[in-house]
Amino acid sequence: MTVPDPAQPLRAYLFADPAAHSLSPRMHRAAFAHAGLNGNYEARQVPAPDLPAAVSSLRETGVLGANLSLPHKETALPLLDSLSKAARSIGAVNTIVHRNGRLHGDNTDAPGLRQALADAGYTFEQGADVIVLGAGGAARAAVYTALIMGEQNVWIVNRTLSRAQAIAHHWSAPDADFQVAAVPAGSAPWTRAALVINASSAGLNDPDQTPLDATFLARLPAGALVYDMVYKPEETRLMRDARAHGLAAENGLGMLAHQARLAFQAWTGADVPVEVFLGALAASGRAAAGSTG
Structure with missing residues (x-):
């Protein structure tokens, strides 16, 4: 200081x-x-x-x-x-x-995200499934947050799978009680995911862009939260699609x-x-x- x-x-x-x-x-x-x-x-x-x-x-x-x-x-x-x-x-x-x-x-992204998720009513629970979209610095902070708050299973989805694999390898441990894996969107456990975090820039300044096909959102359980780190526009297409399927959705302003x-x-x-x-x-x-x- x-x-x-x-x-x-x-x-x-x-x-x-x-x-x-x-x-x-x-x-x-x-x-x-x-x-x-x-x-x-x-x-x-x-x-x-x-x-x-x-x-x-x-x-x-x-x-x-x-x-x-x-x-x-x-x-x-x-x-x-x-x-x-x-x-x-x-x-x-x-x-x-x-x-x-x-x-x-x-x-400060990780503690900022943790508090923003708490404000949105999300409770970290050990063994829960979290899907992270993206493979940059923000995605790394999202994975870290999920792991330190509850040893949750984290599934990283990214257009370039090799970048997601590099993040997964960073945290993977054979004897861990949790799993970190890079997967194609079609292989992610949508039906049991408690939280989806968009840590990519998709949708930034473009309200019609989305990182995810809405068909995947339709498979999420009713209590899942979709958290979009993008904050401009304040309501992204990802958020609109999530809400159209009855899901809770928040933007990145709190984080x-x-x-x-x-x-x-x-x-x-x-x-x-x-x-x-x-x-x-x-x-x-x-x-x-x-x-x-």
């Missing part, structure tokens, strides 16, 4: 590609204001070849750190000086904290707010209530609804 100096403007960033869709600046600027800190948060579009230079710039005086989103959560690992236990286990970083010239990588709160706390030491972050997101939604642009 960098100790805030009231006379020194503080800076934090999001590095992503694309970055224009992000609601993180609204949340973190509201958090700076709530905490009474002179700071700013900026979303920067950083193509993959530019990531090393962008990460190196976080060592500058007055920089608290950065969030990472697609496609940087995994590739940033070797650029950092240290990693939290969670980031090392997950194999992905979404938060970089500047500590006196050194850069520490953490993962976004919870992970942001934890990142902000790591940067500043300020424990800003999650309601501040959720309020900024709600205000963003109202502004978008009233925009004519």
Whole structure:
């Protein structure tokens, strides 16, 4: 954690590609204001070849750190000086904290997802079946969350099966009480899955795109929850299809707010209530609804 100096403007960033869709600046600027800190948060579009230079710039005086989103959560690992236990286990970083010239990588996606699922009424139970869609850094956080919260069986579905297999291999253990496997969509245990998490970018900014054929949703049990990490649009096609089959469905706004709160706390030491972050997101939604642009 960098100790805030009231006379020194503080800076934090999001590095992503694309970055224009992000609601993180609204949340973190509201958090700076709530905490009474002179700071700013900026979303920067950083193509993959530019990531090393962008990460190196976080060592500058007055920089608290950065969030990472697609496609940087995994590739940033070797650029950092240290990693939290969670980031090392997950194999992905979404938060970089500047500590006196050194850069520490953490993962607040996993606890953010855990709290968002709890808010949605999902209860982790040992031996339950969870289906994760995607095979990037967000999917790694989803698998990790499912395993540490209940030793659940996790089935990873991804268009490129080899990427899903790499994640499954990372956590597979012959003597474990749970199973982690990469499977084609047609082989996933839809009829007994308690939770489906979309950890892919399918549907991001495109309300007609979906990561999953609706016929698979029709096979889910009545009590299953479909959690879409995508938060823009607020109702994705995956969510609409799930609700059309009588299933509960949530978007990623809750996870976004919870992970942001934890990142902000790591940067500043300020424990800003999650309601501040959720309020900024709600205000963003109202502004978008009233925009004519």
